[in-house]
Amino acid sequence: MKILVTGAAGFIGFHVSCKLTDLGHEVIGLDNINDYYDVNLKYARLGVLGIDKEDASKEGMLTTSTKKTKFSFVKMDLSDRDKLSELFKQEKFDVVCNLAAQAGVRYSLENPEAYVDSNIVGFLNILEGCRHNKVKHLVYASSSSVYGLNKKIPFETTDAVDHPVSLYAASKKSNELMAHTYSHLYGFATTGLRFFTVYGPWGRPDMAMFLFTKAILNGDSIKVFNHGKLERDFTYIDDITEGVVRIIEADVSERKNKNQLYKLYNIGNNSSVKLLDFIEEIEKSLGIKAKRNNLPMQPGDVEKTWANVDDLIKDYDYRPNTPIREGVKKFIDWYKQFYHPEKAIS
Template sequence: MKYLVTGVAGFIGSAVVDRLTDNGHIVVGIDNINDYYDVNLKLARLERIKHANFKLIKIDISDRDIIAKLFEEEQFDCVIHLAAQAGVRYSIENPHAYADSNLIGHLNVLEGCRQTKVKHLIYASSSSVYGLNRKTPFTINDSVDHPVSLYAATKKSNELMAHSYSHLYDIPTTGLRFFTVYGSWGRPDMAPFIFTKKILNGEVIDINNNGDMWRDFTHVNDIVEGIIRIADVIPTRDASWTVEDGSPATSSAPYAIYNIGHGSPINLMEFVQAIENELGIKAEKNFREMQLGDVYQTYADVGDLFEATGYKAQVSVEDGVAEFIGWYREFYGK
């Protein structure tokens, strides 16, 4: 099959390309390689995924004409749309970047799929959509009407936009709500990376909400496995579905939403301890209040994804942290 993967210089995108090319698929990857974080890390990821079946094109998904031309020229079978402006806190500082990438860019991808009759669009949503929800575990039937960051609001918008295109144009779309992804080649703006870097440098690490936070940490290998599996599960129309009786994560349209996480959250302090144990260094900690845009807990109910694909996370936190820190030490020579 011929795939388009957006955001291929990113953490998850590069890992997905690696898996698809190993499986013999043809992949076109796009990325604007912006400087939201270290460009050298992005370039190193791209160097790692060089393959005869992979072609990189440097473009921005917010450019309507270029994206339309790409779809017309390449005629993709399947699209895995992972490009987005990421980060909860950065959305407070620079909201327009999220409108350009996460809203306009997502619309451009949907239009490309519509015009060229793509067989399946899989796109990245986020556990952030659960916002003020306090009931755990988070299920795909829960309300996602109260986001606490603009980033989360754009991800919910992505789901709504996808549904409208599935309904109007019969485009099969699947949204995946990712839960706190970590692992080798990870993002420098996320806690595992920040903690590891600061501990190795002898710097103080900030612990939000005085350590009373829970996260459903999910290793990138498990995330990629879920993406690859769900790509083969194409939603179909269901004439019997109704708003009154059906799940909000399904529809009469060819549309689906799934959680993709580990399904077993741990306390933030336990995760920090796993990093300390692996590094052999005790961190100096600054305990502080909950930060703007943060949520207290994430916890994924992945039962629907298991039912659809047999997906079950395999990487423990201890093994995942060891894998990440092994990569970090090698990559940065620490």
């Protein structure tokens, strides 16, 4: 298939692009490479995919990989309606996997406009591209943050999600509503995936795994919010990628007959891990005890997340199987290889 992966220089988008090309699909990756976090990490991911930094920096230029013949990259912003529309017309995608978004719960308190531009306007432009170019299936990233103040554990997609506590969460809930409307009106399949705390090699520097590891290695204290009384459904990147790719490759032709064009799933580890246990695994893997700065709950955060993934298991035989100890070690091995912290210490 020919597949558009947006957010291809991002954490999940990079891994999904690698997996799809390894399976023989033709992938066009799209990313605006914004500076929400270190762009050098984004360029390094693209380098693994065979895209030179200089080429990746050129706006709107479709560049073919030097390492993976079935991967091409274009630097483009989803909010640029005209350029995105032209890309859809030229390439005639079979499937679109929209993983691009302005990420981060806490940053949405500082820069709300970025979330509207990327997550609302950008997503509308993706839907319009699918509508006008006969895309069979749109797979898109939602988020566990849509559950907001939901107290029932584990979270299920049938739960009411009417009380988001961040603009990021509200933007993701909006995506789900918009996708439902387009599936209903225009007859193409949409599948939303509510991601739960993804971690692993090439991860985002603003997430706990990255922040904790960097601080501990530097001898700095780590910020432990709500005095550590938090739990998260930490999910290793390979388990996430496997689930996303299974959905992308699935035949959706029967969904219209079953009146199931719109689908929504949780995608997580199917268990909840205490934050303090997560920190302990990082300490064990590094062989260093963390200095902890206990802080109150942050605005926009929730105390506990836990995904019920029964529907994903039933429909796609999705089986997350990476233990937290193994996943943490793989991340730290990558971090040391990529950043060489021992050189900084010496």
